[in-house]
Amino acid sequence: GQQVMQIPQYQHVQEGEDFTTYCNSSTTLSNIQWYKQRPGGHPVFLIQLVKSGEVKKQKRLTFQFGEAKKNSSLHITATQTTDVGTYFCAHLSGGSYIPTFGRGTSLIVHP
């Protein structure tokens, strides 16, 4: 299936700094999903984007889907220690109901 590249692999920030992770594809995606996995936990669904140029917000989290539907980003404003974890993007290939995941970005927040 289509592969998505996530960058960076790791990101260290000081508490209060902003954080952004990117998900890039060489082909057009029909949709993108974002998940968060806390250390020792399981992935938890955050949001799904389906429209070109779509922007959605959840409190300090802003999700964007590119105009060409080939990339997406997750931005966290003023990080907190509770934001620590790995953030995954995932997409559903055409005709499939099982998401394919990127390798994730691990966020480490220093107090």
Add this chain to the structure above:
Amino acid sequence: NAGVTQTPKFQVLKTGQSMTLQCAQDMNHEYMSWYRQDPGMGLRLIHYSVGAGITDQGEVPNGYNVSRSTTEDFPLRLLSAAPSQTSVYFCASRGGAGQPQHFGDGTRLSIL
């Protein structure tokens, strides 16, 4: 609300042993899947099912079997455990279009 239940949570096996990882969901979801998670590799799809009686291979199916005799249950079988199968295994289920993937708590498996 149990959601997706995986058992056991931890398991240590010897090379060559076989075992079954259990997964059950109570949300009447048609779509179920097994992933393995290794450091730096993200979540890789092992096998999946789009309904009772229907299964298919994912990205890394070798060494694993699945079956889907009921909507609720989707067990993963390791036929002859190898050290390369040491990993964290997640079962997930999903409803229809636009619905999120629900994950179980995972099984941490070590093969010696």
